[in-house]
Amino acid sequence: MKTVLEARDLSVERSGKRVLDGVSFSVTEGEVFALLGGNGAGKSTTLLTFLGFLPPVSGLVQVNGKAPAEDIAAARRAIAYLPEAATLYGHLTARENLRYFLSLARMRPQAEPIEAALDQVSLQPDARGRQLSSYSKGMRQKVAIALALLREAPILLLDEPTSGLDPVAIDEFHGLIRLLAGAGRSVLMVTHDVYGACQVAGRIGLLRHGQMVGSFTAPAGGRIETEAVHAAFAGRVPA
Amino acid sequence: MKRPSSLLREAWLLSRDRAAIFWLALALALSVFSVASGVEEVRYQRGELAKLIELDEADRNAELARQSDWGGAAYYAFHLTYDPPSDLSFAALGQRESAAWKHRIRMLSLEGQIHEADAPNPELALAGRIDFSFVAAYLAPLLVIFLLYDLRSGERAAGRMELLTATAGRAESPWRMRAAMRIGALAGCVLLPLGIGGSVMGAPVAGLLLMSMAVVLHVLVWWALVALADRLSVASTTQLSILVGGWLLLAVLVPATGRILVERAIPVPSGAEILLAQREAVNAAWDLPKEQTMIPFIERHPEWAEHSQIDAGFDWKWYYAFQQVGDQSAEDISAAYTRGRLKRDEAARLSAWLSPPAFLERYLQSLAGTDVRSVIAYEQSVRDFHAELRSFYYARLFPGQDFRIAEAAGLPEYSPAR
Numbered sequence: 095m096k097t098v099l100e101a102r103d104l105s106v107e108r109s110g111k112r113v114l115d116g117v118s119f120s121v122t123e124g125e126v127f128a129l130l131g132g133n134g135a136g137k138s139t140t141l142l143t144f145l146g147f148l149p150p151v152s153g154l155v156q157v158n159g160k161a162p163a164e165d166i167a168a169a170r171r172a173i174a175y176l177p178e179a180a181t182l183y184g185h186l187t188a189r190e191n192l193r194y195f196l197s198l199a200r201m202r203p204q205a206e207p208i209e210a211a212l213d214q215v216s217l218q219p220d221a222r223g224r225q226l227s228s229y230s231k232g233m234r235q236k237v238a239i240a241l242a243l244l245r246e247a248p249i250l251l252l253d254e255p256t257s258g259l260d261p262v263a264i265d266e267f268h269g270l271i272r273l274l275a276g277a278g279r280s281v282l283m284v285t286h287d288v289y290g291a292c293q294v295a296g297r298i299g300l301l302r303h304g305q306m307v308g309s310f311t312a313p314a315g316g317r318i319e320t321e322a323v324h325a326a327f328a329g330r331v332p333a
Numbered sequence: 334m335k336r337p338s339s340l341l342r343e344a345w346l347l348s349r350d351r352a353a354i355f356w357l358a359l360a361l362a363l364s365v366f367s368v369a370s371g372v373e374e375v376r377y378q379r380g381e382l383a384k385l386i387e388l389d390e391a392d393r394n395a396e397l398a399r400q401s402d403w404g405g406a407a408y409y410a411f412h413l414t415y416d417p418p419s420d421l422s423f424a425a426l427g428q429r430e431s432a433a434w435k436h437r438i439r440m441l442s443l444e445g446q447i448h449e450a451d452a453p454n455p456e457l458a459l460a461g462r463i464d465f466s467f468v469a470a471y472l473a474p475l476l477v478i479f480l481l482y483d484l485r486s487g488e489r490a491a492g493r494m495e496l497l498t499a500t501a502g503r504a505e506s507p508w509r510m511r512a513a514m515r516i517g518a519l520a521g522c523v524l525l526p527l528g529i530g531g532s533v534m535g536a537p538v539a540g541l542l543l544m545s546m547a548v549v550l551h552v553l554v555w556w557a558l559v560a561l562a563d564r565l566s567v568a569s570t571t572q573l574s575i576l577v578g579g580w581l582l583l584a585v586l587v588p589a590t591g592r593i594l595v596e597r598a599i600p601v602p603s604g605a606e607i608l609l610a611q612r613e614a615v616n617a618a619w620d621l622p623k624e625q626t627m628i629p630f631i632e633r634h635p636e637w638a639e640h641s642q643i644d645a646g647f648d649w650k651w652y653y654a655f656q657q658v659g660d661q662s663a664e665d666i667s668a669a670y671t672r673g674r675l676k677r678d679e680a681a682r683l684s685a686w687l688s689p690p691a692f693l694e695r696y697l698q699s700l701a702g703t704d705v706r707s708v709i710a711y712e713q714s715v716r717d718f719h720a721e722l723r724s725f726y727y728a729r730l731f732p733g734q735d736f737r738i739a740e741a742a743g744l745p746e747y748s749p750a751r
């Protein structure tokens with residue numbers, strides 16, 4: 095399997111403080127990798143480093159075998175990024191937001207795929223022509239997920255994608271992620287949701303204080319044990 | 334189907350931004366208002382001049398027809414002198430609001446006649462008319478600030494920065510296009526009324542282009558200042574405070590301080606002082622022996638020495654001689670007044686390098702011919718014309734020629750420099 099994302103002994107500093115310290119992991123083509131960790135563990139920082147926003151102070155970070163800084167446009171083109179607490183434009187409708195951002199990504203925004211993506215995240219059709227400022231948190235999150243889907247990028251970096259979604263929407267989302275991975279897309283998602291991570295991820299990395307303190311791999315054809323991960327996450331069992 | 338260009342995309346986004354549309358509409362409204370008020374003022378001044386020009390010759394001829402000697406003719410015949418507004422002056426009224434641009438003068442002492450004319454619009458001159466140069470120099474920078482200050486910091490605050498940048502990649506960062514779009518739209522809103530006003534007034538295209546280029550440059554300077562403030566990466570509101578503070582400094586504080594310092598450093602006598610010096614000399618003449626008045630006159634005009642004997646009673650020669658002596662005694666102070674104004678103007682020109690708004694305002698006024706130099710040039714043209722009048726009348730008064738109406742047709746005529 096081709097490795098699309100790789101961090102090797104990666105260290106990153108923000109405002110002079112070391113927030114990633116010797117982190118190593120990789121994501122292969124068609125794989126779903128979930129990054130678990132408490133607040134401030136360094137999950138979002140990891141995603142930003144892959145996007146080339148934060149330079150590593152040591153170690154190596156690669157997208158498709160190249161450091162992001164080497165060809166930042168290529169790295170970002172290969173990635174669809176769903177930021178933490180994604181905020182699209184409140185004064186635009188869902189459709190307008192998607193059209194704007196797709197055009198920004200140099201894609202041709204067309205009505206049919208946009209409606210299909212909004213169907214996939216099950217955003218009510220009557221809401222799609224309304225300004226996002228009138229949306230609930232979960233509805234806004236759905237539009238942001240639709241954008242990530244529409245980007246048709248081979249790699250998805252998702253920062254807490256299910257935050258704000260109701261249980262039904264979360265289940266649908268996990269189904270969607272499995273579908274995408276099955277079609278060969280690679281997903282690196284950040285989450286606090288141990289149960290969800292075990293449902294959807296082929297591998298889970300546990301991050302604590304900027305260090306990778308544990309990893310879990312699903313057995314062939316099966317799922318990662320929620321109990322074990324939960325125990326490690328809660329710090330009851332040294333991972 | 335072609336991919337929509339970044340230009341169209343950002344233009345569309347701009348069209349959906351209510352705050353930006355508000356500032357652009359305000360820019361357009363201010364520019365329309367200022368150009369319209371400038372056009373109206375110039376039309377008013379032209380209308381006044383047209384009326385006066387039409388009456389000027391007829392009035393003079395009617396007076397001349399009643400005269401029996403050259404002394405009376407010189408006393409009763411008024412001549413209109415004026416500085417017509419240039420075709421560009423609607424955009425920068427400048428000194429035309431506070432300095433006199435028309436006089437009716439006759440053979441009496443000139444300095445008094447120049448300086449007793451009231452300012453044409455004293456109450457407006459105090460308030461300061463909102464003309465195009467004011468809008469472009471002092472208000473447009475504020476609009477640049479309001480349109481651009483949170484372009485990046487606002488996205489940063491909304492948490493959209495990384496998404497936008499990551500989505501655009503590096504090749505096509507939307508910032509420059511967004512800023513350029515807003516700056517372009519602002520320049521369009523400010524300059525469109527100028528172009529329309531210019532074509533209504535028949536203004537020269539080259540002059541309008543120079544004005545437009547200066548305004549665009551000025552807006553670019555403010556764009557650069559906003560970009561500089563953006564480097565600080567502070568919150569939008571902090572950035573706004575910094576920029577508005579910068580505007581206060583460059584558009585208000587620096588020009589005002591400059592004006593005060595220039596006025597302190599370069600004293601200039603007032604027009605009233607000139608008036609007083611000349612009047613005192615004229616009034617004193619009535620009580621002096623006539624011969625005494627003739628001495629300084631003959632010093633200036635030795636060619637009339639042999640014709641300078643004065644009759645015992647009232648003599649026009651003596652009368653006009655002391656009028657001229659009045660001017661002679663105000664000469665130094667009048668020259669100091671002109672010199673002082675030029676020096677102040679030069680100092681203001683130099684200090685304008687510290688204030689882009691003041692610099693633009695001065696440049697627009699110099700293009701429009703409404704600056705201090707134009708006022709002084711006009712005053713000089715009035716003095717030159719008055720000197721011609723004196724030559725004409727002296728050549729008839731001193732040799733004691735009889736008045737002939739046909740000869741009065743040869744009186745010098747004033748023609749404005751532009």
Ligand SMILES: Nc1ncnc2c1ncn2[C@@H]1O[C@H](COP(=O)(O)OP(=O)(O)OP(=O)(O)O)[C@@H](O)[C@H]1O
Pocket residue numbers: 108109113131132133134135136137138139140178
């Ligand atoms: N903009 C920033 N400037 C400086 N330090 C930052 C910045 N953002 C985050 N940090 C620091 O980096 C560390 C990691 O933060 P990060 O956002 O990666 O955590 P996280 O794992 O995503 O947490 P959460 O679950 O709360 O989102 C924290 O110690 C945080 O204080």
Ligand SMILES: [Mg+2]
Pocket residue numbers: 137138139178253
């Ligand atoms: Mg985070």
